[in-house]
Amino acid sequence: MAESALSRTPLHKLHLELGAKMVPFAGYDMPVQYPSGILAEHLQTRSQAGLFDVSHMGQLRLTAKSGGPTPAVALERVVTSDIAGLAPGRMRYALFTNGAGGILDDLMVTNTGDHLILVVNAACKEADEAHLRAHIGAEVVIENLAARALLALQGPAAEAALARLVPACRALRFMQSAFWSIEGARCFVTRSGYTGEDGFEISVPGEAADGLARRLLGMPEVKPVGLGARDSLRLEAGLCLYGHDIDETTTPIEAGLAWSIGERRRREGGFPGAAVIQRQLREGTQRRRIGILPEGRQPAREHTEIQNPAGGKVGEITSGGFGPSLNGPLAMGYAETAVAAPGHALNLIVRGKPLPAKVVALPFVKTNYKR
Amino acid sequence: MSVLKYTEDHEWIRLDGDVATVGITPYAQEQLGDVVFVELPEVGRKAEQRKEIAVVESVKAASEIFAPVSGEVVEVNKALPEQPATVNSDPLGAGWFFKLRIADKSQLDKLMDEAAYKAFVEGQH
Numbered sequence: 001m002a003e004s005a006l007s008r009t010p011l012h013k014l015h016l017e018l019g020a021k022m023v024p025f026a027g028y029d030m031p032v033q034y035p036s037g038i039l040a041e042h043l044q045t046r047s048q049a050g051l052f053d054v055s056h057m058g059q060l061r062l063t064a065k066s067g068g069p070t071p072a073v074a075l076e077r078v079v080t081s082d083i084a085g086l087a088p089g090r091m092r093y094a095l096f097t098n099g100a101g102g103i104l105d106d107l108m109v110t111n112t113g114d115h116l117i118l119v120v121n122a123a124c125k126e127a128d129e130a131h132l133r134a135h136i137g138a139e140v141v142i143e144n145l146a147a148r149a150l151l152a153l154q155g156p157a158a159e160a161a162l163a164r165l166v167p168a169c170r171a172l173r174f175m176q177s178a179f180w181s182i183e184g185a186r187c188f189v190t191r192s193g194y195t196g197e198d199g200f201e202i203s204v205p206g207e208a209a210d211g212l213a214r215r216l217l218g219m220p221e222v223k224p225v226g227l228g229a230r231d232s233l234r235l236e237a238g239l240c241l242y243g244h245d246i247d248e249t250t251t252p253i254e255a256g257l258a259w260s261i262g263e264r265r266r267r268e269g270g271f272p273g274a275a276v277i278q279r280q281l282r283e284g285t286q287r288r289r290i291g292i293l294p295e296g297r298q299p300a301r302e303h304t305e306i307q308n309p310a311g312g313k314v315g316e317i318t319s320g321g322f323g324p325s326l327n328g329p330l331a332m333g334y335a336e337t338a339v340a341a342p343g344h345a346l347n348l349i350v351r352g353k354p355l356p357a358k359v360v361a362l363p364f365v366k367t368n369y370k371r
Numbered sequence: 372m373s374v375l376k377y378t379e380d381h382e383w384i385r386l387d388g389d390v391a392t393v394g395i396t397p398y399a400q401e402q403l404g405d406v407v408f409v410e411l412p413e414v415g416r417k418a419e420q421r422k423e424i425a426v427v428e429s430v431k432a433a434s435e436i437f438a439p440v441s442g443e444v445v446e447v448n449k450a451l452p453e454q455p456a457t458v459n460s461d462p463l464g465a466g467w468f469f470k471l472r473i474a475d476k477s478q479l480d481k482l483m484d485e486a487a488y489k490a491f492v493e494g495q496h
Binding site: 032033037038039040042228231232297298299301321322324329351 | 429430455459
């Protein structure tokens with residue numbers, strides 16, 4: 001894609017000022033790293049706090065129409081999670097599925113009391129909005145909050161940093177939300193993230209994003225972190241990346257995301273692919289998403305073949321690299337269920353040679369959420 | 372007297388006598404980012420010009436190192452697999468990869484000198 005065709009977030013100028021290395025990502029010109037580099041940015045987030053620009057992600061608002069169903073009831077027709085049971089001020093992970101039980105996207109859903117706010121992946125946001133309009137557009141008002149930026153402040157010092165601007169943030173717990181005025185701008189804040197660390201995602205009006213980011217970056221705990229470290233952080237936390245670890249060909253059960261469906265939805269169904277997913281819940285699946293720890297120092301990347309010790313192909317890596325906090329290589333992938341239990345020995349075929357590895361439980365690095 | 376040349380794969384090669392030291396350029400290490408893994412050839416291996424001879428991996432990507440010229444591997448930087456970040460901190464010095472006894476010195480003549488490489492890098496932007 002030509003550079004001129006790339007979209008820019010409200011923080012684009014700031015990224016350039018900070019010396020970021022910019023790359024095309026999901027149609028946006030985004031910072032993959034700043035001059036300190038991915039290793040330092042990753043470790044900064046685990047030890048202090050990192051500020052991420054995730055404004056490329058989609059933010060959508062669903063509101064009831066007069067005489068229509070609640071947004072929660074409507075949304076449940078296209079996602080697997082229990083949304084009707086989501087209390088006001090709470091956030092939940094959800095999946096859009098297709099008729100075969102494949103995953104169209106993963107998203108976060110927050111019940112703000114009078115409406116729902118959805119945060120969806122950048123690469124899927126247009127398709128997601130079209131999907132919503134096609135299936136529930138007649139029943140609820142769907143608004144694209146494209147004028148808002150999204151900042152993620154992540155790490156053990158995130159609370160101390162944000163509390164300088166909003167002392168009330170200390171009371172928020174993991175997967176809770178609140179509307180606050182921050183530096184004069186009306187923000188929507190959730191205690192959530194994609195790093196395995198405590199932290200916040202702050203939805204801020206686009207015109208106020210630069211000022212808020214600069215204010216946070218002026219604090220001693222906070223440094224800018226790019227998409228490179230965002231990827232290594234989420235991989236260590238065992239979190240799926242859409243288009244890699246989950247996609248239309250993987251079901252929530254194969255992906256190990258059955259926990260996100262909820263007891264009532266498992267029983268009642270009523271979402272696309274429910275028959276397939278309910279059958280897989282009863283009977284199991286042929287393959288499973290697994291965590292993989294290669295021996296030694298050599299990383300094994302996406303699409304690396306996974307073999308059993310006898311040399312038969314049993315799966316493929318979907319995300320793989322180097323974990324700075326783990327200080328070693330790590331990967332996720334899919335393997336036949338027979339070899340998917342932690343402890344199984346596998347070989348990863350890297351440049352034609354078998355690299356010994358074993359299946360491990362996820363996450364690789366202990367998560368640090370404030371529950 | 373040593374001769375320093377560069378390849379289009381962003382490697383440098385410095386000839387002293389008939390043994391040449393090979394590494395990657397500052398531009399290459401910056402493009403790669405934090406190096407976390409290096410795989411070196413075995414001493415005694417015959418290297419063929421432009422064929423893969425070593426591997427360097429950063430947090431985000433894997434990259435092959437090609438033999439800039441043909442020759443025999445006579446020494447490798449044993450410290451590098453233990454301290455791969457040296458490739459970032461000192462690419463032209465302690466971050467060297469291996470040494471080759473060169474078979475045909477005329478292959479060096481076709482590589483870029485410093486000025487030509489500098490122009491080549493500027494052309495990459």
